[in-house]
Amino acid sequence: MQQNVLRARVEVDLPWFSMAGMLLGAFVGMFSETSLNIAVPQLVNAFHTSTATIQWLITGYMLVIGIIMPLTGIISKWFSTRQVVSFALIAFILGSVISATAPNFAIVLTGRMIQGIGTGLILPMMFATAMLIFPPQKLGAVNGMLALVIMFAPAIGPTLTGIILGVSSWRWIFWIFAIILAIALILTLAGLKNVNELTKPHVDVLSICESIIGFSGLVAGASLAGEQGWGSPLVIASLIIGVIVLILYTRRQLRLEHPVLNLRVMKNEQFALGVAVVMLDFGIILSAMFLLPQFIQNAMLLPVAMTGMVMLPGGIVNAITSGVAGRSYEQFGAKRLAVLGFIIAFIGVLILIMAPASAPVWLVILAHVIMMIGAPMAMSPSQTSALSALQGPEAGDGSTIMNTLQQVVGALATAIATSCLGFGIATGHGSVAAKAANGVHVGLYFTLALIVIAFVLSFFLSGKPAEEGHDITPDDFK
DSSP, rough: OOOTTTOOOOSSSSHHHHHHHHHHHHHHHHHHHHHHGGGGHHHHHHHOHHHHTTHHHHHHHHHHHHHHHHHHHHHHHHSSSHHEEEEEEEHHHHHHHHHHOOHHHHHHHHHHHHOOOOOOOHHHHHHHHHHHHHHHHHHHHHOOOOOOOHHHHHHHHHHHHHHHHHSSTTTHHHHHHHHHHHHHHHHHHHHHHSSOOOOOOOHHHHHHHHHHHHHHHHHHHHHHHHHHHHTOOHHHHHHHHHHHHHHHHHHHHHHHHOOSSSSSGSSSHHHHHHHHHHHHHHHHHHHHHHHHHIIIIIIIIOHHHHHHHHHHHHHHHHHHHHHHHHHHHHHHHHHHHHHHHHHHHHHHHHHHHHTTTTTTHHHHHHHHHHHHHHHHHHHHHHHHHHTTOOTTTTHHHHHHHHHHHHHHHHHHHHHHHHHHHHHHHHHHHHHHHHHHHHHHHHHHHHHHHHHHHHHHHHHTTSSSOOOOOOOOOOOGGG
């Protein structure tokens, strides 16, 4: 996350109470990344539109997060901690209420993208604040708790959403967001201290505009391809504009003395390699998490509440494996864990591809659990390996780049998986359920391709644990 905004440690009497509002906000933000996956069929029926259109609620949300995250460093130098976090929570609440009361899809999407502003601000501020208010000797445990919140939220998202949809309307997903976030806002106003230093530096407006246009062009092109096809002039134009503007953005960041994103750290080969593996891994998880509910509901024809329960074991295993893999890095290094993780993930996805619409529930659960052992096993060690390759303030820059690209790549992977899903359904044969199964299988071939690429790259990761690298401390982010 964006951490290079920090200064000397600030004494806070009740640090966890001070963090409570941000913890709740971050939980809802990450919960929101996967919660709507299971609601896609209901939203398709509610708005009489296609899956490719509805997936904008997921990709648009992640795109906004990816655009906002790198701006948090500048924003936190112009506004106090409490102002930034309060604004983020209010934006999230407002977006949730707009989506909950929306009369049509366009308004739901508008609210959804406003929610992305809130998450994009809260996540970096949570990590940055924790680095300031907790003593150095407790930062390991603190970061472990923050990581648990971030991993547990998306893991249980489909299950809780399935329960909500089983007893009520999809609108209650957003109402529950608003209620929890209102509590978070009260806790923030009551306990959060202002810990960031206001220096009010120059804001490079052109960089911000290039970032928005470039990332939006890529995601919009991939998303539109699900409906209009990859040969559509609009899709091609969006992708070309996105690529050209991002090239200009990259050149500008490399030339600026104080860039919005310090892309110079990408010259570090081990960091760049680690980022590539993490991006692919995140794409694997997000694409599979989008496709699996479609298989369970539209191919296996299970009710929505049951869909959430089918996905619960894999979600729990995901959270547990993430914690275990993080601790195992010191002993085994990144290469071994990543290589093994992608082999396991390959097996899990392959089982899902081979599963017909009539597959038993236990087989789908088993395949999901296997995949959720493999992908998280590779994720945390690859992240640690990448950041350990950087020193001093560069570690904060690297964290910002990694988390920004995660959201953008997640949006792209979901959009491409949706396009593959639509193609598979259109070219499928037999019953509606059989066509749905074929669509998911085609989408999972994309996931499988990401696994193969990540597997090859993982062999080039450093096999040495962080003891020979750089031990990151709060002093690095002053």
